[in-house]
Amino acid sequence: MISFVNVEKVYPDGTRAVKSLDMTINEGEFFVLIGPSGCGKTTTLKMINRLNETSDGKILIRDKSIHDYNIHELRRNIGYVLQQIALFPHMTIEENISIVPELKGWDKKKVKARVTELLELVGLDPEQYRNRKPSELSGGQQQRIGVARALAADPPVILMDEPFSALDPISREQLQKDIVALQAKIKKTIVFVTHDMNEALTLGDRVCLMKDGHVVQIGTPEELVNDP
């Protein structure tokens, strides 16, 4: 689904953040990038949606180079969830979730039905929440809206950068459980960044351990735990 072929990232100041990265993320896989702060996880993630450009090598999505897609089309087909979710504060939850479907030109009725479906999917009562503003929601609820927004136009790929790390431990554990249940239903290709090994082992179908811009190991949680 997503292949990195000899990918390099050198920032303008000379920092080599990612070095000769070769790996393939499979369709429908929950793929976790883990490693200490500064090892290149976020850089790797943001190269997929071209928020960061590769310095060398290639990234292919469905066998086509990301540079051969129109950049807007690429980004609309890749959901993105961040630690600080940045919902638009003056817009309602419904309006926040509707942004990409509206850009895609869906008719009003279809968008509204999709918002209902998405709120249910992330465990929030549609009638209770659709007209609220983000500030009226807890941190955990805002992250749920972030996930709903990323899923809105049904993109095949979702990128998540430490989406739960700002939450209190109880909300965090609940969202981890819920995201596993959600993935079992939606079967998207998810690339998830974390520095928390427990989270990686709980969520990942496969986990990619990075260090200093290199991949140290890729495997299932069992393989990672059993192979010292």
Ligand code: ADP
């Ligand atoms: P992680 O997500 O694993 O914490 P990052 O991908 O954010 O790591 O960073 C990898 C390395 O690249 C670090 O050394 C970081 O300081 C550096 N880096 C990240 N972004 C930039 C940038 N815009 N300019 C220069 N160096 C950067």
Ligand code: ADP
């Ligand atoms: P994260 O929490 O994902 O690790 P950081 O706090 O490392 O992110 O970085 C926040 C932002 O600053 C990112 O957009 C990253 O690209 C940028 N950045 C990180 N390190 C550097 C650096 N050494 N020089 C310039 N920008 C950087």
